[in-house]
Amino acid sequence: MMTIITCPTCDARNRVGPIAQGIPRCPRCKSTLPWVVEADADTFAAETTASVPVVVDFWAAWCGPCRMISPVLEDLAKRQVGHLKVVKVDVDANPGLATRFGARSIPLLVVIRDGQEVDRVVGALPRAALEQRLRSVLAA
Numbered sequence: 001m002m003t004i005i006t007c008p009t010c011d012a013r014n015r016v017g018p019i020a021q022g023i024p025r026c027p028r029c030k031s032t033l034p035w036v037v038e039a040d041a042d043t044f045a046a047e048t049t050a051s052v053p054v055v056v057d058f059w060a061a062w063c064g065p066c067r068m069i070s071p072v073l074e075d076l077a078k079r080q081v082g083h084l085k086v087v088k089v090d091v092d093a094n095p096g097l098a099t100r101f102g103a104r105s106i107p108l109l110v111v112i113r114d115g116q117e118v119d120r121v122v123g124a125l126p127r128a129a130l131e132q133r134l135r136s137v138l139a140a
């Protein structure tokens with residue numbers, strides 16, 4: 001599955017597929033791209049295989065707190081560009097993944113490093129608390 005990621009430097013629209021090693025860069029200006037993608041049951045394994053920590057965001061359209069978390073994650077992906085990948089999973093469209101990760105309550109963030117879950121955050125934390133929590137995980 002390809003994701004369109006707009007380059008924050010030159011506005012080029014780039015098609016980005018899963019990258020197991022390394023990070024996506026804009027072919028035009030070579031800037032590192034903020035890495036936020038969507039995944040489903042078919043693409044989840046490939047999209048969560050990355051050489052940077054992956055934050056999986058289990059969300060749903062009807063979930064108000066999820067809409068508070070998403071911009072924080074997208075912001076973090078921009079500011080910590082090259083250091084993390086955000087993978088968004090719609091639990092309504094992907095009940096199998098939701099069950100596999102025990103996503104009974106959303107928002108749920110699962111941090112995966114080298115294919116292993118290393119942390120999870122259940123519920124909506126305030127922006128500052130969420131950023132601090134994720135920063136410490138990403139720095140570990």
Ligand SMILES: [Zn+2]
Pocket residue numbers: 007008009010011012026027028029030031
């Ligand atoms: Zn660019």
